[in-house]
Amino acid sequence: MADKLKPMAASRVRASSGANQTRLLAGERLSDRLAAELIQGIERGDLQEGQRLPTEAQLSATHGVSRSVVREAVQHVRARGLLRSRQGSGVFVTAAPSHQPLAFDATVLESMDAVVQVMELRRVLEGEMAALAAQRCTRAQLADLRRAVKAIDEATASGHDGVRQDLAFHRAIGQGTGNPQFSLLLAFLEQYLMEAMRVTKGNEARHAEFMQQVREEHRQIVDAVASRDPQAARAAAIEHLCRGEQRLIQGGVIAPSAARSPAAAQPAKRSRTSAMPKKAAKPAR
Numbered sequence: 001m002a003d004k005l006k007p008m009a010a011s012r013v014r015a016s017s018g019a020n021q022t023r024l025l026a027g028e029r030l031s032d033r034l035a036a037e038l039i040q041g042i043e044r045g046d047l048q049e050g051q052r053l054p055t056e057a058q059l060s061a062t063h064g065v066s067r068s069v070v071r072e073a074v075q076h077v078r079a080r081g082l083l084r085s086r087q088g089s090g091v092f093v094t095a096a097p098s099h100q101p102l103a104f105d106a107t108v109l110e111s112m113d114a115v116v117q118v119m120e121l122r123r124v125l126e127g128e129m130a131a132l133a134a135q136r137c138t139r140a141q142l143a144d145l146r147r148a149v150k151a152i153d154e155a156t157a158s159g160h161d162g163v164r165q166d167l168a169f170h171r172a173i174g175q176g177t178g179n180p181q182f183s184l185l186l187a188f189l190e191q192y193l194m195e196a197m198r199v200t201k202g203n204e205a206r207h208a209e210f211m212q213q214v215r216e217e218h219r220q221i222v223d224a225v226a227s228r229d230p231q232a233a234r235a236a237a238i239e240h241l242c243r244g245e246q247r248l249i250q251g252g253v254i255a256p257s258a259a260r261s262p263a264a265a266q267p268a269k270r271s272r273t274s275a276m277p278k279k280a281a282k283p284a285r
Contacts, residue, residue: 030069031065031069031070031072031073031076032073034059034063034065034070035072035073035074035076037063038053038073038074038077038082039077039080042077042082042096047093048093049093049094049095050093051092052090052092053074053091053092056070056071059073059074074091078091081094081096082096112199112254115199115254116248119200119241119244121189122241123237123238123242125182125185126170126173126237126238126241127234127235127237127238129173129174129176129177130221130224130233130234130236131230131231131233131234131237132176132177132182132230133145133174133176133177134224134225134229134232135230136176137176137177137178137225138176141175141176142222142226144175144176145176145222146222148168148169148172149169149219149222151165151168151169152165152166152169152215156205156211161198161202162201163194163197163198163201166197166201167194167197169218171187173221173225174186176225199248200244200247200248203253204247206251207251210247210250213247214244217236217239217240220239220240221233221236223236
């Protein structure tokens with residue numbers, strides 16, 4: 001286990017808009033860092049099942065944090081089912097539960113590399129969501145999708161970043177799949193997507209052509225869903241995220257070598273979906 005946690009109230013990342021400026025990317029509590037250290041120690045076998053956890057004072061001294069930080073971290077690990085308190089004896093490591101709760105590393109957004117990794121995850125998830133929405137969404141859900149796109153445009157036009165509205169747009173796609181598990185997964189992911197989307201939205205806001213591209217890409221997704229064309233909907237959603245990564249490169253936020261999508265490292269091209277002949281829309285259910 002690490003000897004000490006490096007004090008870090010927040011992770012920062014360099015973003016460029018002509019001149020370099022420091023941008024706050026994601027806050028991170030010391031208790032989250034210590035909890036991650038303890039969980040890793042248990043998973044590596046440094047702390048065995050049945051072994052007593054070092055005392056609060058010992059953990060505080062070892063990791064260079066306050067006892068209140070230790071208490072929060074231990075509570076977090078206990079909530080994962082990896083620790084158990086015994087009255088008068090201390091806190092002990094337990095066997096990992098058979099059903100693990102979904103969780104990401106607390107440091108998931110501490111670098112631009114991690115932001116790009118989240119975008120890669122979104123490509124896999126949201127491409128299939130859009131395809132399923134094209135097959136299953138109702139008239140009411142399609143209307144919600146159109147309203148969500150309009151809300152993004154109105155938010156950005158009034159000077160807001162549009163992150164909340166953009167998340168609502170992607171939630172509307174998830175609801176259009178008819179599978180509530182997508183909505184539950186998106187609700188969990190939003191805590192990580194929020195900061196990543198603020199980076200991409202901040203980059204787009206500095207370039208008028210980027211904002212126009214995003215508006216067109218959103219409309220292509222909606223048009224494909226409305227046309228009941230799952231293949232085009234999948235392609236439009238994936239291309240939207242690939243081009244978002246490409247815009248981060250063009251805006252100087254990430255280096256081409258950091259791109260996770262081969263298409264993102266290539267020069268911008270005219271959208272494939274916009275060049276496709278449009279199919280006649282099938283009636284929504």
